[in-house]
Amino acid sequence: MIRTKPKNGLQDCVVSLMTRDRSILIKNIYYMLAYAFQCLQPKIYRKIETESFENIYDLFATILSISILTQLKQGLSREYIEKKDILSTLKGKIELRESMNLKMRGDHRLACIFEDLSENHYMNQILKSTALFLIYENSLRKENKDALKKVLLFFSNISSLEISSINWQRLQYNRSNSSYRILMHICYLVLHELLLTTEDGELKLIDFFDDMRMSKLFEKFILEYYKKHYKHYNPASREIKWNTIGFGDLLPKMKSDVMLYDNYSSKKLIIDAKYYERVFQSQYDSDSIRSAHLYQMFSYVKNEDKNNSGLVDGMLLYAKTDEHKFQNMTYNLGGNKIHIKTLDLSKDFSYIQNQLNFIVEEWAKTH
Numbered sequence: 031m032i033r034t035k036p037k038n039g040l041q042d043c044v045v046s047l048m049t050r051d052r053s054i055l056i057k058n059i060y061y062m063l064a065y066a067f068q069c070l071q072p073k074i075y076r077k078i079e080t081e082s083f084e085n086i087y088d089l090f091a092t093i094l095s096i097s098i099l100t101q102l103k104q105g106l107s108r109e110y111i112e113k114k115d116i117l118s119t120l121k122g123k124i125e126l127r128e129s130m131n132l133k134m135r136g137d138h139r140l141a142c143i144f145e146d147l148s149e150n151h152y153m154n155q156i157l158k159s160t161a162l163f164l165i166y167e168n169s170l171r172k173e174n175k176d177a178l179k180k181v182l183l184f185f186s187n188i189s190s191l192e193i194s195s196i197n198w199q200r201l202q203y204n205r206s207n208s209s210y211r212i213l214m215h216i217c218y219l220v221l222h223e224l225l226l227t228t229e230d231g232e233l234k235l236i237d238f239f240d241d242m243r244m245s246k247l248f249e250k251f252i253l254e255y256y257k258k259h260y261k262h263y264n265p266a267s268r269e270i271k272w273n274t275i276g277f278g279d280l281l282p283k284m285k286s287d288v289m290l291y292d293n294y295s296s297k298k299l300i301i302d303a304k305y306y307e308r309v310f311q312s313q314y315d316s317d318s319i320r321s322a323h324l325y326q327m328f329s330y331v332k333n334e335d336k337n338n339s340g341l342v343d344g345m346l347l348y349a350k351t352d353e354h355k356f357q358n359m360t361y362n363l364g365g366n367k368i369h370i371k372t373l374d375l376s377k378d379f380s381y382i383q384n385q386l387n388f389i390v391e392e393w394a395k396t397h
Contacts, residue, residue, distance in 0.1 A: 060089055061379045063219065065258065066250040088171050090220050091164045095177040097213050098157060102184055107207040109151040117142050150188045152200060153210050158182065159191045160217040193221050245305035248349055249287045252303045252373075252386070256288060260390055263290040263299075270300075273333045284330055290390065298342045299393050300330050305349045319346075319359075319370060331366045343367045343393060350374040367396070 122144025129141045161178045203211050256265035270284040288301040327344040335342035350372035359370045
């Protein structure tokens with residue numbers, strides 16, 4: 031977890047990225063975000079691979095500077111923006127009241143309202159505001175500040191925004207600005223997820239990597255990774271129907287984080303991604319698998335395997351903790367296999383990829 035302390039109305043992030051007793055390589059956060067938002071860019075990938083990051087600001091600054099530079103090479107998006115100006119010739123439509131006031135003062139110019147094609151539109155303003163926010167962060171490395179300042183030289187005619195007033199719902203994408211979708215995702219993560227407006231209007235940094243956010247990111251990352259690399263197993267987050275007779279309207283919804291399906295063999299693997307401090311629960315000085323998690327997975331598997339074919343497996347996939355005694359386990363419960371495994375997020379991403387690939391390849395060989 032990124033611990034914070036007050037400073038000038040904001041809170042700074044401590045260098046280490048820790049969630050209690052679990053550590054994560056900061057650059058792995060980018061890979062998880064990139065898969066979750068489906069925006070893995072080769073240039074950023076190569077840069078992240080060769081660089082180490084001391085804090086989350088350096089990570090985001092690197093991503094943003096490379097992304098903006100790429101966009102600059104393509105050209106900043108331009109949009110028609112309504113303007114108002116006093117002109118000697120008619121342009122657009124006349125603003126009657128002000129034009130009449132001008133005439134009464136002996137000024138024969140016209141107050142005109144017109145649309146002008148400009149780079150000073152909302153998305154570019156968000157880009158500039160995000161870059162400035164990162165530049166003013168004291169913990170940002172000088173080379174990253176310089177990289178952002180360099181790209182901002184091309185934003186001299188673009189206004190900046192009050193961060194707290196940005197309306198993210200206002201953003202609309204089309205063919206001409208589709209490349210901005212990734213950029214806006216990055217800005218949203220920096221400005222929306224790292225900032226919180228208090229009741230008195232003061233801006234404070236929030237803990238982006240608390241367990242709730244990391245849990246959602248972990249789930250989404252696993253799903254999108256398998257969507258990208260194992261499409262032939264139809265990965266999706268699917269609802270599991272209760273195997274019941276009669277009305278089930280009041281029964282709680284069951285939805286898997288990830289379900290893989292082999293069209294050829296009809297095998298299924300249901301994965302539930304868990305981001306917890308500890309894999310085990312302790313009771314009476316004895317450790318055991320978390321009962322709620324196991325009951326949940328057992329329910330998923332048995333309701334999905336309505337015909338008791340044994341072709342449906344379940345997996346509780348935990349972000350690895352420092353519980354040294356933990357070992358991957360497999361149980362055959364009621365004719366179905368349920369696996370308990372961990373994914374070590376403190377390793378290089380290539381190692382994480384190998385772990386995720388091995389999970390699928392091992393499952394594909396069974397039955």
